[in-house]
Amino acid sequence: MKEQDKTKSLSVAALIFVAIIVVGLLTTGKPDIAYKITPQQSIEALGKPGNEISPLEVAKTVKANDNKFIIIDLRSPYEFVKGNIPGSINIPANRILEKESLDFFEKNATSNSTLVLYDATQSLATGPWLVLKQLGYDNIKMMQGGWKIYSGIDSQDPSQNPAWLVEIPKYDFAALSASKETNANKGNQAGQKEIIVPQRKVKAKKVEGGC
């Protein structure tokens, strides 16, 4: 009799154990949102042309009523309402990974359409744009200049360097920083010091305190 009872309780315990494991396996699925390209692939994508689009080109297609682009405004709804690119859709930057937004990107992921993302400035748009790019959406561009430039696009002087090409050095930094007297900047200019990569011993196991 004792033998049978022991077996019964063991069986029950084991079954519960199995059930817990199965439930655990079923509920920890793969995360919903996953990167589709590796960091190295992201770097390579960043080096390719076509990631950005000028506000001038966007303005042209808007004026011509050409629906070439699906324009997405990443700003808050409050700012969107105050003024936005005609025909643009408002998806605030902090909501681009919500299910609704992802469904939208998924739906428009065909290679025919091009999504243009913009924010108040290109700085603000570049992060969300790169996150989406790493999720595998490669038909997206970010607009240079942002709303700040677009809103005044008609008054842009074409003879000057476009105000939206911001990653161009606007000054001769070396000349401005040229050491004239004693307490000047003795920093790196031409003639690099060799980069000393600190070689560190690989830290072994962290020392646990105690006896």
Next chain:
Amino acid sequence: MNKTYIILASVLVMLGVGLVFLEANPNIKEVSPEKLLSELNENTRYTSTDELAKRIIEGDPSVQLIDVRHKAEAEKFMLQGAINIPLADLLKEESLAIFDQDGKDFIFYSNNDILANQAWTVTRRLGLMHLHVLKGGLNCWAETILLPKIPAPTESQDAFDLYQARLGASQFFTGASLEVKSSQPLEKVNLTRKAKTKKVEGGC
């Protein structure tokens, strides 16, 4: 009863074997897209040119500047103490070794902050910490530190204090001597205004 034992035992063994073959997450440190986006939107990664100037002048040893522009641009000029790692080379082994240093703040910069932000995003995804971006980049550095603008007479006291600080920094970084035109002293009009509660943020 033996049969039950055997069945149970084999089920458990099979489960155990199954667990072994479950894909282990290869990159436990990797930051999820949601977390990355949330950090991007918080904008906590930014350092202003004024803050950076102060730290360089004070000789803060924890600053590690990383210039992510092309080699040709970096050869023309780099900020004091900066290392050039072009964005394209950012994930090479020798580049990533830079981040092994303890107690450092890694501040990416470029001509503006678009490139620096991209560098930040890619390295942050790997789970690296203490990563920052110089807001406005070198163009902003030139406009605030190298060539500070005199505030209009109607601006607040804070603006003047900031200008004084920038003048000092400008001297440090250019070695220019301060020309005081005695005929035109800085006129500060004392207006009675409500004191500004927010500290003036340096920036472009």
